[in-house]
Amino acid sequence: MSTGGGALFTGMNLLGMEKEGFEGNIRRNLVREGNIGKSSTSCHLKQYMGKPTVFINDEPCFPTAYLSHFPQQFRYKNMYEHGTKIFGCYVSLGDRFPGFYKNQKVRLNKHNIWIAPGKIDFDIMDASINEILEVAPDAYILPRISCNSPSWWDSFHPADTCRTYETGLPQCQSFSSQIWREETAEVLRKIVQHVYRSTYADRFIGMHICVGETNESVHLGWLGDTDYSIVAEARFKEWLLQKYNNDRELIQNYFGKSIEQISIPLPVEREKPEFGNFFDPEKSRLNIDYRFFRCDEIIDSIEFLCRAVKEESHGNLLTGTFYGHTFTQWLDHMNFSRFLKSPYVDFFTSTTFRTEIDSIKKANKLFYNEGDEKTCLGKWISEMRPEIDPYHVYDLPIWKRPGTLDQTLEHLKSEFTHAICTGTTLYWYDLWGGWYDHERILKFFSEAQKVADESIHKSGDSLAEVCVIVDEKSIPYFAPLKRQRVSNIPWLNYQKAQIDKIGTPYDIYLLEDLKNLDISGYKMMIFFNSFVLSSQDRDLISRKCMSGGRTLLWLYAPGLIGDKISVDNVSSLVGMQLGYEDKKEASDIIIDLPTGKLKYKGSAASPFIYIKSGGASNIYGHTNDGFAIFGENRMKDYSNILACYPTLPWQAIQHFALEAGVNIYNNNGDVLYCNQSYLSIKASSPGKKIISLPFQASLIELMVPNKGYGSGERITLKPDKTFEIEFSSSGETRFFRFDN
Numbered sequence: 001m002s003t004g005g006g007a008l009f010t011g012m013n014l015l016g017m018e019k020e021g022f023e024g025n026i027r028r029n030l031v032r033e034g035n036i037g038k039s040s041t042s043c044h045l046k047q048y049m050g051k052p053t054v055f056i057n058d059e060p061c062f063p064t065a066y067l068s069h070f071p072q073q074f075r076y077k078n079m080y081e082h083g084t085k086i087f088g089c090y091v092s093l094g095d096r097f098p099g100f101y102k103n104q105k106v107r108l109n110k111h112n113i114w115i116a117p118g119k120i121d122f123d124i125m126d127a128s129i130n131e132i133l134e135v136a137p138d139a140y141i142l143p144r145i146s147c148n149s150p151s152w153w154d155s156f157h158p159a160d161t162c163r164t165y166e167t168g169l170p171q172c173q174s175f176s177s178q179i180w181r182e183e184t185a186e187v188l189r190k191i192v193q194h195v196y197r198s199t200y201a202d203r204f205i206g207m208h209i210c211v212g213e214t215n216e217s218v219h220l221g222w223l224g225d226t227d228y229s230i231v232a233e234a235r236f237k238e239w240l241l242q243k244y245n246n247d248r249e250l251i252q253n254y255f256g257k258s259i260e261q262i263s264i265p266l267p268v269e270r271e272k273p274e275f276g277n278f279f280d281p282e283k284s285r286l287n288i289d290y291r292f293f294r295c296d297e298i299i300d301s302i303e304f305l306c307r308a309v310k311e312e313s314h315g316n317l318l319t320g321t322f323y324g325h326t327f328t329q330w331l332d333h334m335n336f337s338r339f340l341k342s343p344y345v346d347f348f349t350s351t352t353f354r355t356e357i358d359s360i361k362k363a364n365k366l367f368y369n370e371g372d373e374k375t376c377l378g379k380w381i382s383e384m385r386p387e388i389d390p391y392h393v394y395d396l397p398i399w400k401r402p403g404t405l406d407q408t409l410e411h412l413k414s415e416f417t418h419a420i421c422t423g424t425t426l427y428w429y430d431l432w433g434g435w436y437d438h439e440r441i442l443k444f445f446s447e448a449q450k451v452a453d454e455s456i457h458k459s460g461d462s463l464a465e466v467c468v469i470v471d472e473k474s475i476p477y478f479a480p481l482k483r484q485r486v487s488n489i490p491w492l493n494y495q496k497a498q499i500d501k502i503g504t505p506y507d508i509y510l511l512e513d514l515k516n517l518d519i520s521g522y523k524m525m526i527f528f529n530s531f532v533l534s535s536q537d538r539d540l541i542s543r544k545c546m547s548g549g550r551t552l553l554w555l556y557a558p559g560l561i562g563d564k565i566s567v568d569n570v571s572s573l574v575g576m577q578l579g580y581e582d583k584k585e586a587s588d589i590i591i592d593l594p595t596g597k598l599k600y601k602g603s604a605a606s607p608f609i610y611i612k613s614g615g616a617s618n619i620y621g622h623t624n625d626g627f628a629i630f631g632e633n634r635m636k637d638y639s640n641i642l643a644c645y646p647t648l649p650w651q652a653i654q655h656f657a658l659e660a661g662v663n664i665y666n667n668n669g670d671v672l673y674c675n676q677s678y679l680s681i682k683a684s685s686p687g688k689k690i691i692s693l694p695f696q697a698s699l700i701e702l703m704v705p706n707k708g709y710g711s712g713e714r715i716t717l718k719p720d721k722t723f724e725i726e727f728s729s730s731g732e733t734r735f736f737r738f739d740n
Helices: 004-009 019-029 073-081 122-133 151-156 178-196 230-243 248-255 285-312 357-362 405-422 439-455 472-477 491-499 511-516 535-545 567-574 650-659
Strands: 043-048 051-056 059-061 065-067 090-092 114-116 144-146 161-163 170-173 206-210 318-322 347-350 366-371 425-429 466-470 506-510 524-527 550-555 578-581 588-593 596-601 608-611 618-623 628-634 638-643 671-674 678-682 687-702 715-727 733-739
Touching: 043 318, 051 357, 051 366, 065 073, 073 122, 073 439, 090 122, 122 178, 151 170, 178 206, 178 285, 206 285, 230 248, 230 285, 248 285, 285 318, 285 472, 318 366, 357 366, 357 506, 357 511, 366 405, 405 425, 405 439, 405 671, 405 678, 405 733, 466 511, 491 650, 506 511, 511 535, 524 650, 550 650, 567 578, 567 638, 588 628, 588 650, 678 687, 715 733
Parallel strands: 065 425, 090 144, 144 206, 206 318, 318 347, 347 366, 366 425, 466 506, 466 524, 524 550, 550 638
Antiparallel strands: 043 051, 051 059, 161 170, 578 608, 588 596, 588 618, 608 628, 618 628, 628 638, 671 678, 678 733, 687 715, 687 733
């Protein structure tokens, strides 16, 4: 069928229509009648030693993996010979580069396997997998399957193709398309069937299901605002009816129009705030609902695809996807609490640990950090493979890491030890290839994998006395937020970086987890971005958190939005008298604590909230023009602290953590992670550091820097509660195992 004739089949399911073309082809080439194929390998996720752990054939393993977007076989061989046992590779159903926002100037340089209606070219996938196994015969394969639709599919299903508002141009599938979900799920089932009859069946352990712009589970938008497809418009109405229990009269009252008259908001409406930078829930209900609808369509689609893999493999393959990019504020990632409940998804992937790791573990899921850590060996892809990036689109400083090989090794060590201390895992993501082409780096990987394998059998239980609560569902109420412009709330990432430096471990959970979270061990709770709190949320926080001598630290505008939007909501929550102005540009802040004065630059804020004169028990911080923005209200059995003009420096957080009775392991502003078995410290400056433990233990140093990675040499420090550790340079990471 020609592309031009594809429109004749709009809305039809090709899998059902083209029986001979698709099912007949599959039956002849892929399925032996009466034998769907088998594998002697099973891969599952189970709780073990206080953390979700991958079990392959009932044996626990630490699943560090290697992946490159443009691999070469000798690099597979190098990684395998230095301890890596799990490898990813890219398999694409579609024929377009996933970095769609680059306007197709970057060339995929790969062939898709879903090449036409009824045709899957398994030779392409087999070649990619066999390229690994030829040099790593005992390796396990965990490929990334890019599930964006091929261009031929779009021509057959124009009503189900994502469309821009401005031009109506197609951009792969709409996530609201049930046809796309069903046909793609069927292709994934055929892939599982093919794998189970292949020579590598016993080496295949799962699929990383990738879809959307940059393959990271977001709606497509490289040509403009989406999704205004026919199917998305129809699904949005269905979603609203479901949310409001088919109460058409209620919908009429809420939106001022009937369900039939409602359509997806215009792009200009979708970013128009009413109260500072926030949507007013009474005036912008449709905009808010549409943002959550987009999240649900992504989740429904990916869960549908993962379910197909789970069912076809009888539960013996792992499935995972990208999701949880909270701190980079990807709008389509703001229903993580719902996604974590899915029985069909085992792991979630994000970058640089910018997600709610402890919520993932609480849900018995695995967090796979995408460690696309640039090294000093990095080159631009236009230098390495000019045919891929002929227009030098990626010739950007972010794709190269300055510095020496020693600094690169310390950075890799920091990422690795972070994973060990948080009970997570990571990909070594050699994005363009060549980032790890040095014997010292390969020896580091070898030693890291040995430590990782040992860590499986050590306790991963938390020692945290500080808990950070993140509310993903508050972020969509921030109006000027858009996928193409991430980090529109600029202080979120900066604030997390400050919390990383407070010198004590912390757990990080979604607000949704609070209802069944044991908080008895927490002496301090940091409410990171609780802009939106329902009456049920406020009651839960009051009953559960405002007791036990606990310190509650609130950032910016907690509870600003309830049924209505008002600063009075914040006042009643924290027990302080507050005022506000429409906005304030970034201003100098002075904080005066008993331990000394701090100065920092506050972020621009709209609305700008301040503490009125006499409105708090104690005032600790002012703007340079006299507004009180950092205060405390001491209650009988707890304290509220409000920092309404972020970013709050780590020294101030550390001060109040210490007052709350939290053990401060290190007070130098170094980045510290630990659990019951391991301790990692990344120095912010050279020199001697005092480490104070809450218990007596020996420290066994692993991956000793001055011994050369790969030596495996370890140094034991005699039992004590206080240790003096020397750091030779900023960025150096020291890593220890406790021996109690």
